[in-house]
Amino acid sequence: MPTTTTCSTCRAAMREADRFCWTCGTPREGADRLEVTAPVSAPGRRRGVGGRLVAGAAALVVVAAGVAIWYLTRSDEDSVRTSAPAAASPSPSTAPSATATPAAPTSTPTPTFPTGPVVPARASAPSTAPDSADAGGRRTSYEVSHVLDGRPSTAWRTEGDASGDTLVFTFDGTVRITEVGLVNGFAKIDPHDGADRYEQGRRITAVTWTFRTQGGPVAVQQTLRDGDREVQTTAVAPVEVSEVALTVDRTTRPGAGWRFDRTAISDVRFANS
Numbered sequence: 678m679p680t681t682t683t684c685s686t687c688r689a690a691m692r693e694a695d696r697f698c699w700t701c702g703t704p705r706e707g708a709d710r711l712e713v714t715a716p717v718s719a720p721g722r723r724r725g726v727g728g729r730l731v732a733g734a735a736a737l738v739v740v741a742a743g744v745a746i747w748y749l750t751r752s753d754e755d756s757v758r759t760s761a762p763a764a765a766s767p768s769p770s771t772a773p774s775a776t777a778t779p780a781a782p783t784s785t786p787t788p789t790f791p792t793g794p795v796v797p798a799r800a801s802a803p804s805t806a807p808d809s810a811d812a813g814g815r816r817t818s819y820e821v822s823h824v825l826d827g828r829p830s831t832a833w834r835t836e837g838d839a840s841g842d843t844l845v846f847t848f849d850g851t852v853r854i855t856e857v858g859l860v861n862g863f864a865k866i867d868p869h870d871g872a873d874r875y876e877q878g879r880r881i882t883a884v885t886w887t888f889r890t891q892g893g894p895v896a897v898q899q900t901l902r903d904g905d906r907e908v909q910t911t912a913v914a915p916v917e918v919s920e921v922a923l924t925v926d927r928t929t930r931p932g933a934g935w936r937f938d939r940t941a942i943s944d945v946r947f948a949n950s
Contacts, residue, residue, distance in 0.1 A: 788917075790853035795947040797846040797921075800825060804842070806834040806939055812869035819941070829864040829906070829943040838879060839940035843924045846945065851919050856948040857886050858910030859923070861901040863941035875906055877937040883927040888916040903929055908946050921947070 683690060689700035697704045802821040809817050819834035821844060835842060861881040865874040880903050888895040899911045923945065931938040 788851070790917075790949050792949050795848070795852045795854055795949050797825060797947070798849045799847050800945075801845045801847075802833055802835070802842070804835045806836050812867045812872060824859075824942050824945040827944065829860055832863045832865070832941040832943040834863060834878070834939050834941035837938050837940070838928055839881070839925045840928055841925065842940075843922050844942075844945075846921045846923065846947070848919050851917050852947075853915055853917050853949045854888065854913065854921070854947050855915050855950050856910055856912050856946075857897070857899070857921070858908045858946040859884070859901075860906065860908055860943035861903075862906070862943065863939075864906040864943045874941075877931075877933040879928040879931055879938070879940040880904075881925055881928050881940065881942065885924045885926055886911075886913070887922040887924065888913070888918045889920045889922065890916055890918050898926070908944055910946065910948075915949075 682692075684698035684701060684703055686703040687698060687701040689698055800821045805821060806819045808819070811817055819832060821833040823831040824833045824844075833844070859881075863874040863878050866872070867874065880901075882901050882903055884899050884901065886897045886899065888897070895914075895916055897911065897913050899909075901909050925940065928940050
């Protein structure tokens with residue numbers, strides 16, 4: 678039986694006569710690598726050349742095997758890296774959404790209005806009676822502004838029956854009104870002869886107050902007592918306005934035997950209580 682040994686590199690079995698390992702191509706330990714030969718397959722060829730070819734081929738096989746192992750190992754690692762699922766980002770349906778904090782509603786401050794008398798800035802009337810003179814010869818005028826001076830001895834006056842006439846009162850800005858009133862005639866006693874101007878003229882017995890609010894006009898009717906020379910008032914639901922209209926609805930017939938066919942208002946009042 679031939680004597681065998683093992684390759685010092687790959688531990689494959691080798692015959693005593695082998696000069697190199699047929700598995701990995703490593704020369705047998707102690708052998709002269711330059712003397713490794715292979716059987717000549719054709720006459721006239723040297724065995725040394727064939728052995729080098731075989732050894733070169735075996736070395737190429739080993740290198741190819743190493744490259745293949747490295748490639749396979751690298752491919753597996755790349756596969757693992759590329760196949761690993763990326764960290765999933767939250768989908769729109771599951772991602773927490775930022776909840777917008779609603780802005781605090783802006784509240785409009787409630788306007789405050791002083792209590793007490795509310796005085797218009799100006800007044801207008803459709804017509805005015807011409808000036809006259811009292812018993813002492815002093816001139817008397819009847820401008821509509823007289824109804825705002827707080828003096829019953831002065832008045833706005835127009836000729837004839839004033840039914841249907843409308844006086845308009847305008848305020849400087851928005852005001853709050855809860856009460857209105859007027860003196861329904863010329864409440865004056867002539868200081869020179871004692872003549873009662875209230876009895877001489879027409880007296881107003883019914884009016885309509887129209888409050889021109891932002892939501893539309895609000896009308897309030899008032900009935901007045903004939904013979905009451907004081908300011909006759911009526912309460913109204915609180916309204917916020919900048920303009921009020923006063924329409925004369927009804928009057929009495931003239932006094933003093935129809936000699937003084939005129940209609941007058943001595944005073945107009947507005948208040949916020």
